[in-house]
Amino acid sequence: MEKELRLMKGNEAVAEAAIRTGADGYFGYPITPQSEILEYLMEADPYHTTGMVVLQAESEVAAINMVYGGAACGKKVMTTSSSPGISLKQEGITYIAGAELPCLIVNVVRGGPGLGTIQPAQSDYFQATKGGGHGDYHLIVLAPASVQEMADFVELGFDLAFKYRNPVMMLSDGAIGQMMEKVWLSPQKERSKTVPAWATTGKPATRDRIIITSLDLDPNGQERFNQKLVAKYNEIREKEVRYEEFQCEDAEYILVAYGTSARVCMKSIQLARAQGIKVGLLRPITLFPFPTKRLNELAGKVKMMVSVEMSAGQMVEDVMLSVNGKVPVYHFGRMGGIVTEPEEVVDFLKSKI
Amino acid sequence: MTEEIIIAGFGGQGVLSMGKIMAYSGVMQDMEVSWMPSYGPEMRGGTANVTVIISSERISSPIIKHFDTGIILNQQSLDKFEDSIKPGGVLIYDSNGITRHPERKDITIYRVDAAEEAGKMNSPKVFNMIVLGGFLKVKPIIRMENVVKGLKKSLPERYHNLIPMNETALQRGMEIIVPVA
Amino acid sequence: MAQATGIKEIIKPENLVYRKTKVMTDNILSYCPGCGHGTAHRILAEIIDEEGLQSETIGISPVGCSVLLYEFIDIDWQEAAHGRAPALATAIKRLLPDKFVFTYQGDGDLAAIGTAETIHTCNRGENILIIFINNGIYGMTGGQMAPTTLPGMKSSTSPYGRDVKLMGNPLKMTDIVATLPGTYYVTRQSVHTPVNVRKTKKAIRKAVHYQKLNKGTCFIEIVSNCPSGWKMTPVEANKWMEANMFPFYPLGDLKVPAEENAQKTTNSEKND
Ligand SMILES: Cc1ncc(C[n+]2csc(CCOP(=O)(O)OP(=O)(O)O)c2C)c(N)n1
Ligand code: SF4
Ligand SMILES: [Mg+2]
Numbered sequence: 001m002e003k004e005l006r007l008m009k010g011n012e013a014v015a016e017a018a019i020r021t022g023a024d025g026y027f028g029y030p031i032t033p034q035s036e037i038l039e040y041l042m043e044a045d046p047y048h049t050t051g052m053v054v055l056q057a058e059s060e061v062a063a064i065n066m067v068y069g070g071a072a073c074g075k076k077v078m079t080t081s082s083s084p085g086i087s088l089k090q091e092g093i094t095y096i097a098g099a100e101l102p103c104l105i106v107n108v109v110r111g112g113p114g115l116g117t118i119q120p121a122q123s124d125y126f127q128a129t130k131g132g133g134h135g136d137y138h139l140i141v142l143a144p145a146s147v148q149e150m151a152d153f154v155e156l157g158f159d160l161a162f163k164y165r166n167p168v169m170m171l172s173d174g175a176i177g178q179m180m181e182k183v184w185l186s187p188q189k190e191r192s193k194t195v196p197a198w199a200t201t202g203k204p205a206t207r208d209r210i211i212i213t214s215l216d217l218d219p220n221g222q223e224r225f226n227q228k229l230v231a232k233y234n235e236i237r238e239k240e241v242r243y244e245e246f247q248c249e250d251a252e253y254i255l256v257a258y259g260t261s262a263r264v265c266m267k268s269i270q271l272a273r274a275q276g277i278k279v280g281l282l283r284p285i286t287l288f289p290f291p292t293k294r295l296n297e298l299a300g301k302v303k304m305m306v307s308v309e310m311s312a313g314q315m316v317e318d319v320m321l322s323v324n325g326k327v328p329v330y331h332f333g334r335m336g337g338i339v340t341e342p343e344e345v346v347d348f349l350k351s352k353i
Numbered sequence: 354m355t356e357e358i359i360i361a362g363f364g365g366q367g368v369l370s371m372g373k374i375m376a377y378s379g380v381m382q383d384m385e386v387s388w389m390p391s392y393g394p395e396m397r398g399g400t401a402n403v404t405v406i407i408s409s410e411r412i413s414s415p416i417i418k419h420f421d422t423g424i425i426l427n428q429q430s431l432d433k434f435e436d437s438i439k440p441g442g443v444l445i446y447d448s449n450g451i452t453r454h455p456e457r458k459d460i461t462i463y464r465v466d467a468a469e470e471a472g473k474m475n476s477p478k479v480f481n482m483i484v485l486g487g488f489l490k491v492k493p494i495i496r497m498e499n500v501v502k503g504l505k506k507s508l509p510e511r512y513h514n515l516i517p518m519n520e521t522a523l524q525r526g527m528e529i530i531v532p533v534a
Numbered sequence: 535m536a537q538a539t540g541i542k543e544i545i546k547p548e549n550l551v552y553r554k555t556k557v558m559t560d561n562i563l564s565y566c567p568g569c570g571h572g573t574a575h576r577i578l579a580e581i582i583d584e585e586g587l588q589s590e591t592i593g594i595s596p597v598g599c600s601v602l603l604y605e606f607i608d609i610d611w612q613e614a615a616h617g618r619a620p621a622l623a624t625a626i627k628r629l630l631p632d633k634f635v636f637t638y639q640g641d642g643d644l645a646a647i648g649t650a651e652t653i654h655t656c657n658r659g660e661n662i663l664i665i666f667i668n669n670g671i672y673g674m675t676g677g678q679m680a681p682t683t684l685p686g687m688k689s690s691t692s693p694y695g696r697d698v699k700l701m702g703n704p705l706k707m708t709d710i711v712a713t714l715p716g717t718y719y720v721t722r723q724s725v726h727t728p729v730n731v732r733k734t735k736k737a738i739r740k741a742v743h744y745q746k747l748n749k750g751t752c753f754i755e756i757v758s759n760c761p762s763g764w765k766m767t768p769v770e771a772n773k774w775m776e777a778n779m780f781p782f783y784p785l786g787d788l789k790v791p792a793e794e795n796a797q798k799t800t801n802s803e804k805n806d
Contacts, residue, residue: 005380007373007376007377007380007386007388007506007507029646029647030642030672030675030676030678030691031675032392032675032676033392035675035676035678035690035691038678038691039678039690039691039693042690042691042692042693043693045694055700056678056679056691056701058646058647058649058681059617059646059647060647061647084615084616114615115597115601115613115615118392119392174392175389175415175416178389178390178392179387179388179389179390179415180373180376180386180387180388180389181385181386181387181388181412181415182380182385182386260415260416263412263413263414263415263416264413264414264416266413266414267413267414267417268414269413270413339416341416341417341418342413342414342417342418343418
């Protein structure tokens, strides 16, 4: 079957891709700038076509715990929200990580802290990549930079979540959620008829009972479990790093940026190169695992790196760790819901050369 | 070819939908497109704007500060965006309700009195199509057949009977747009 | 000339019939035309003014269209997270028991995400006033279904109408809190006509009085409209509200203080 071409908002693309990839359930609560996802699904009413359950929960806390329950049944379930709502979900997310369950969580980030603004921001990077809730855990974090990737990463996200039995977060922002671009949609897939062996489905006489829990009262047992998680995260670091390089071949300076900032930087690079400044972009596609190795290699070839993010400087810490002192690393970016302008990046770069 | 456009006016003027039709028309012509609306509480205050980029290449930033063309439909937007047009660029505006006309000398300014024309046509809804017609006259970056296809794609099926009227409006826009000396 | 003198003669303090409440700020209300929030703000400000409470009040604004309430009434404010206003109010009143403390919350804020805080605050009988603006929808976020959305009612997340089998039944929070021993005075009012405005204002004044007497939680629901979310003109919205909201959420007192009841009985006995 051929792919279908549409012009869609990023938020709508997430919703449509969820239906097409055969998701079993979506649980959400309205919040700007991502309410279109729930609205699109309610309008599309996939329950009557694919059988996908769509439910508006009474809160984000309820929504993530619906995801917990559904995931523990081995189902492909997801939730979406924006920053304040994602904060509320953190308890559920750490339980899901602790119970080693797969699910997809989409954060269409807006400016914070607190109620903040409803405009695009990238200030939830720490929360997404360093765990977010309590305890030692990681999410696999995907950072879409286009409407196409908003759609594609739904399927990729579920694949990774099930492969590693780990929650996956798509870290987007208000700009990508609200903008429309061309998107090629995959044909409708059937929902899975089977569930993994670890899922609670009702205990037949032929197997032991299945208990989904994140509790271990014995610290030794808990430590063994923590070690198992560490091994899993290391395998993910080994195998799942994804990034894109843009005009890095001859670059003397590297911008590191994801999502909307990466798009802004592509424009900045055009502008800077027109002025004879050789600059390239490394765009992490996975934020956890982070493209540490590649950045370290590039650091050996360039004079400086700038982490461009719409935050007070969060990813810059990972860039610094990757570069490990080889070259100077700076942070630049606007905050509070203001999208960095391409010219500002060029000006900053010039001020540091 | 890359055309970076800002469309700005009141919420009720069909600013966002004009941008969407433009973007869909670009898709029909096999171009890359992006449509980035202003969103947020200011929409309740009544102003709306959308950045549309149509390009033969991959589009970098969907959010930009300088535009090849500004399509400006109220005074507030004119005040806000007149300076954002690149030197040598184009400004298209509807003079209805404008008290301070555009003043820049380093851009080409066109007037399309679409509100008045829509009134004459007795269908205020086609206002934005008249403006779009004017734009296409000045910047023929999309072929008319693809604009009609774009219209079809962005209008729900139940409104497809309105397409001939919209085509007429596009034609009218092409006829009434005039350069301002 | 004659006309000008005429106007000057009219504009005299003794001829004044209406003016902006002192306690309202000069900020322009950010609400859509016809929205009930503005009227509710106004009478709340009037009570604060008339009861001399400006310096004695701490308000908690919600997350909803009225999130900017703190821009409009000139008192001290705290802005809560979505649904949590009663928790803030609890602490404020316990730590500053002499202050007048109230929350002002929409139906999404109070009856969806904030259900636990609402019920437990009322159950503890916190000595505060909760003003609950029920417009049957999430106005702020663009017209999604609220817990109060009527059966069959369309919203952006119930585009085919609320299907109670799948989405649950509308929740009558006011009826629920009226059953809790902690609430002292529970009433349901509206602000869409002058008569109703007067009744609601009277209810708020009573709540202020009861709070001074440490009587427990006072809970005033104001059944209101959302012309934008309902996709109606202001006039249509009010008509629709009367025809559809009021039968489901009937106006009137749900719980009146025992003393008042007793008074009423003695009065009627006297009349007999
Ligand atoms: C934790 C959290 N979730 C969601 C939101 C988004 N949000 C803002 S206002 C609102 C609902 C408002 O509805 P209501 O309380 O009925 O007030 P109204 O606007 O109708 O007056 C929501 C869901 C938020 N700000 N924070
Ligand atoms: S959206 Fe609804 S509740 Fe909000 S201001 Fe407008 S009419 Fe009032
Ligand atoms: Mg409401």
